[in-house]
Amino acid sequence: MLHLKTLSEMADDLAEKRYSAxxxxxxxxxxxxxxxxxxNAFITVTKEQALSTAKKADQDRMAGTAHKLAGIPIAQKDxxxxxxxxxxxxxxxxxxxxxxxxxxxIERCNQAGLATLGKTNMDEFAMGSSNExxxxxxxxxxxxxxxxxxxxxxxxxAAVAARxxxxxxxxxxxxxxxxxxxxxxxxxxxxxxxxxxxxxxxxYASSLDQGGLFGLSAEDLALxxxxxxxxxxxxxxxxxxxxPDYSKTLHDSLQGVRIGIPKEYFTAGLNPQIAHCIHEAIxxxxxxGATIKDISLPHSDLSIPAYYVIAPAECSSNLSxxxxxxxGHRCENPVDLSDLxxxxxxxxxxxxxxxxxxxxTYALSAGYYDAYYLKAQQIRQLIRQDFVEAFKEVDFILGPxxxxxxxxxxxxxxxxxxxxxxxxxxxxxxxxxLPAISAPAGFSDNLPVGMQLIGSDFSEAKLLNIIHQxxxxxxxxxxxxxxx
Numbered sequence: 001m002l003h004l005k006t007l008s009e010m011a012d013d014l015a016e017k018r019y020s021a022x023x024x025x026x027x028x029x030x031x032x033x034x035x036x037x038x039x040n041a042f043i044t045v046t047k048e049q050a051l052s053t054a055k056k057a058d059q060d061r062m063a064g065t066a067h068k069l070a071g072i073p074i075a076q077k078d079x080x081x082x083x084x085x086x087x088x089x090x091x092x093x094x095x096x097x098x099x100x101x102x103x104x105x106i107e108r109c110n111q112a113g114l115a116t117l118g119k120t121n122m123d124e125f126a127m128g129s130s131n132e133x134x135x136x137x138x139x140x141x142x143x144x145x146x147x148x149x150x151x152x153x154x155x156x157x158a159a160v161a162a163r164x165x166x167x168x169x170x171x172x173x174x175x176x177x178x179x180x181x182x183x184x185x186x187x188x189x190x191x192x193x194x195x196x197x198x199x200x201x202x203x204y205a206s207s208l209d210q211g212g213l214f215g216l217s218a219e220d221l222a223l224x225x226x227x228x229x230x231x232x233x234x235x236x237x238x239x240x241x242x243x244p245d246y247s248k249t250l251h252d253s254l255q256g257v258r259i260g261i262p263k264e265y266f267t268a269g270l271n272p273q274i275a276h277c278i279h280e281a282i283x284x285x286x287x288x289g290a291t292i293k294d295i296s297l298p299h300s301d302l303s304i305p306a307y308y309v310i311a312p313a314e315c316s317s318n319l320s321x322x323x324x325x326x327x328g329h330r331c332e333n334p335v336d337l338s339d340l341x342x343x344x345x346x347x348x349x350x351x352x353x354x355x356x357x358x359x360x361t362y363a364l365s366a367g368y369y370d371a372y373y374l375k376a377q378q379i380r381q382l383i384r385q386d387f388v389e390a391f392k393e394v395d396f397i398l399g400p401x402x403x404x405x406x407x408x409x410x411x412x413x414x415x416x417x418x419x420x421x422x423x424x425x426x427x428x429x430x431x432x433x434l435p436a437i438s439a440p441a442g443f444s445d446n447l448p449v450g451m452q453l454i455g456s457d458f459s460e461a462k463l464l465n466i467i468h469q470x471x472x473x474x475x476x477x478x479x480x481x482x483x484x
Contacts, residue, residue, distance in 0.1 A: 004484075008223060010166060014070070024071060073115050078155070080103040090125070091348065094329075103200025104200055105197060126171055129150065132410070134155075140158065142158055158184060171210065174427040174430050177213070182448065197238050198238070199234040205312075219247070219464075269424070275400070298386060309375075312356040316356075399425055434457065
């Protein structure tokens with residue numbers, strides 16, 4: 001069946017004309033229609049657009065002018081502006097917003113001929129670790145529909161895990177690609193800050209947000225990163241850094257590669273079964289010729305408090321534009337301007353967004369800026385320096401992606417601190433602006449376990465290589481939820 005193939009296999013099949021792009025896209029649209037009601041992975045399905053793109057891909061392929069990925073289906077997180085299509089950010093505030101332009105990431109996917117199946121569900125304005133904060137309802141994990149898929153990019157993760165799409169985009173502000181990838185048995189890449197353009201990606205925390213990808217393997221991610229990475233003059237945070245051929249180095253030897261294991265990542269808060277899976281993965285790397293070295297990231301324990309000052313402060317600023325006048329939902333029959341602001345925002349935003357706006361506004365207020373926001377930024381530099389020092393000794397840093405497997409829906413909704421701690425291993429990477437990847441590394445009680453590999457700036461090619469080599473010697477990434 002077509003949905004059981006990898007993206008790489010689909011690209012080869014299309015090139016050999018074993019089936020058409022129209023047949024491939026139709027197959028996935030039918031899967032969404034038949035299976036998504038249980039998962040709630042999509043907010044909007046763009047059937048007509050997808051079929052139109054597939055038809056053009058078939059014509060271009062007949063003419064010999066098609067890109068290698070032309071006609072490959074893709075799911076787009078509903079945080080990227082898509083011209084003429086509803087873009088909601090999972091919020092009632094933007095429930096009727098039709099984007100007038102394409103985000104750069106969307107534009108580059110379109111130029112390569114990828115067929116957008118639809119826009120995926122997400123935590124409201126990317127604020128959450130479980131995808132339970134969406135105005136459109138929670139997303140369910142295909143491995144166990146009573147559990148969360150992770151967040152905020154849970155819709156994209158669930159779609160790929162359930163084989164409703166072979167590849168999907170996501171965003172990662174504090175782990176929102178890597179954590180869902182771990183909970184759904186996917187390979188998820190968070191690139192270096194500035195590697196993929198943020199233009200047209202609706203902002204949560206501007207200095208932390210980074211677009212990235214979900215796929216079934218490192219090989220699949222390499223193909224799509226090739227077209228989405230690169231400098232964009234429309235994005236002031238985009239970095240003008242050469243884009244290598246990500247597929248070319250996938251098969252490089254790992255002989256002599258140095259992998260660091262941070263002692264701070266293996267403490268009492270880590271599920272012992274996850275720790276066991278990570279140690280088994282380390283053994284695989286040793287067999288492949290890698291050198292393992294114990295290291296320390298001494299300021300790791302400060303990443304969560306620093307993040308939950310910086311990110312809400314930036315969200316407070318970014319979301320101030322949604323006031324019922326310039327952007328977003330407007331309340332009915334306001335009695336005055338103050339009532340318009342107050343009720344529009346009260347009705348438009350959900351509880352988690354309101355919580356973070358309040359925290360951020362407080363941290364930025366007169367008398368508290370130095371004590372909170374400035375101090376958090378100083379801690380951020382210490383965390384960054386920890387990684388700089390570590391990479392003098394090792395090439396990569398390996399550890400668990402999450403402290404536990406997917407938790408039950410509703411289990412942590414009334415305990416935000418516990419929810420925030422689910423990102424304990426991922427947040428520091430965003431604070432440092434580094435690339436990282438999560439990949440399947442085993443199972444605990446029949447639920448997926450993810451391992452995280454962190455690299456130095458712009459080392460995405462090497463990260464994809466080290467994961468690809470692992471996936472050539474293990475089959476965890478090939479495991480699928482029951483019924484797929």
